[in-house]
Amino acid sequence: MDLQAAEKRAQELHNLLNQYNYEYYVLDQPSVPDSEYDRLTQELLKIEEEFPELQTSESPTQRVGGQVLDAFKKVQHNVPMLSLANAFNEDDLRDFDRRVRQALDENSYSYVCELKIDGLAVSLKYEDGLFVQGSTRGDGTVGEDISANLRTIRSIPLRLREPLTLEVRGEAFMPKQSFIALNAIRDEKGEEPFANPRNAAAGSLRQLDPRIAASRNLDIFLYGVAEAEELGVSTHSESLEMLERLGFKTNNERKVCRTIDDVIQYVSGWADKRPKLSYEIDGIVIKVNSLAQQKELGTTAKSPRWAIAFKFPAEEVVT
Numbered sequence: 001m002d003l004q005a006a007e008k009r010a011q012e013l014h015n016l017l018n019q020y021n022y023e024y025y026v027l028d029q030p031s032v033p034d035s036e037y038d039r040l041t042q043e044l045l046k047i048e049e050e051f052p053e054l055q056t057s058e059s060p061t062q063r064v065g066g067q068v069l070d071a072f073k074k075v076q077h078n079v080p081m082l083s084l085a086n087a088f089n090e091d092d093l094r095d096f097d098r099r100v101r102q103a104l105d106e107n108s109y110s111y112v113c114e115l116k117i118d119g120l121a122v123s124l125k126y127e128d129g130l131f132v133q134g135s136t137r138g139d140g141t142v143g144e145d146i147s148a149n150l151r152t153i154r155s156i157p158l159r160l161r162e163p164l165t166l167e168v169r170g171e172a173f174m175p176k177q178s179f180i181a182l183n184a185i186r187d188e189k190g191e192e193p194f195a196n197p198r199n200a201a202a203g204s205l206r207q208l209d210p211r212i213a214a215s216r217n218l219d220i221f222l223y224g225v226a227e228a229e230e231l232g233v234s235t236h237s238e239s240l241e242m243l244e245r246l247g248f249k250t251n252n253e254r255k256v257c258r259t260i261d262d263v264i265q266y267v268s269g270w271a272d273k274r275p276k277l278s279y280e281i282d283g284i285v286i287k288v289n290s291l292a293q294q295k296e297l298g299t300t301a302k303s304p305r306w307a308i309a310f311k312f313p314a315e316e317v318v319t
């Protein structure tokens with residue numbers, strides 16, 4: 001096989017492996033057995049061994065780098081990663097709604113309710129559809145570059161289904177079963193167990209050796225697009241649909257609520273459903289759906305006026 005033929009076959013294998021990875025890790029609906037995925041991966045590794053110039057960073061074989069970092073670089077967030085004000089009861093939610101209604105010129109607005117994933121907030125940057133950088137929230141304006149660790153999360157696409165340049169936000173987390181298994185291994189090794197899945201996810205993503213992060217079965221839900229209005233999106237619901245169209249994993253437990261009464265009903269419905277989830281949540285995020293109204297409401301020094309987090313009490317993890 002000459003370089004031109006190798007390049008053509010490598011591109012075919014990238015497309016196949018990216019699609020199968022998407023089906024398995026994002027849709028949870030694999031269309032081929034693992035053996036087929038492994039066979040194609042071996043074929044690509046063989047081509048890259050024979051033609052090293054084809055072993056590019058976007059290759060599906062390059063999710064886990066071998067280089068151990070000395071430290072994490074700092075990353076400036078051009079669009080600040082905000083934190084949410086908290087609500088703890090129905091009165092807090094009604095106060096929030098009253099503030100929204102008073103601040104908006106018009107009375108017609110709706111909310112989107114989403115599960116508040118108990119993990120680590122991260123930002124992912126793509127250029128022309130290729131994953132170029134991933135970072136932690138940090139203090140909201142400066143985070144740490146953990147690209148090498150985030151690349152190991154199989155539900156994060158290395159190449160989007162459209163060649164867009166954009167930044168997306170989400171929550172990386174450790175599924176409950178992975179957390180239990182990890183602590184069992186740590187216990188056998190006489191190591192300190194992680195207190196909860198959130199700490200385990202944060203500890204895993206702060207490893208300087210990406211092979212450790214790769215071994216921790218981390219996952220992610222994306223829930224925001226920075227500067228979505230510039231991409232022709234007018235509501236948060238449409239942002240989530242765009243994320244899905246691009247190949248990201250989103251959390252489908254979400255509801256558009258026309259009134260705060262609907263929000264309260266949705267929130268109260270989730271309190272006792274948490275144990276059934278395969279991941280931990282610590283509340284429900286409620287956002288004004290219209291991006292124009294979000295802009296009209298603006299933000300305080302660190303939190304948006306157009307969103308609030310209803311917090312549940314800490315969940316007891318079954319060990």
Ligand SMILES: NC(=O)c1cnc(N)c2cc(Br)sc12
Pocket residue numbers: 082083084114115116117118119121171223285
């Ligand atoms: N769906 C969401 O907006 C969402 C889910 N889970 C989280 N931990 C967070 C945190 C912020 Br800040 S937003 C958000």
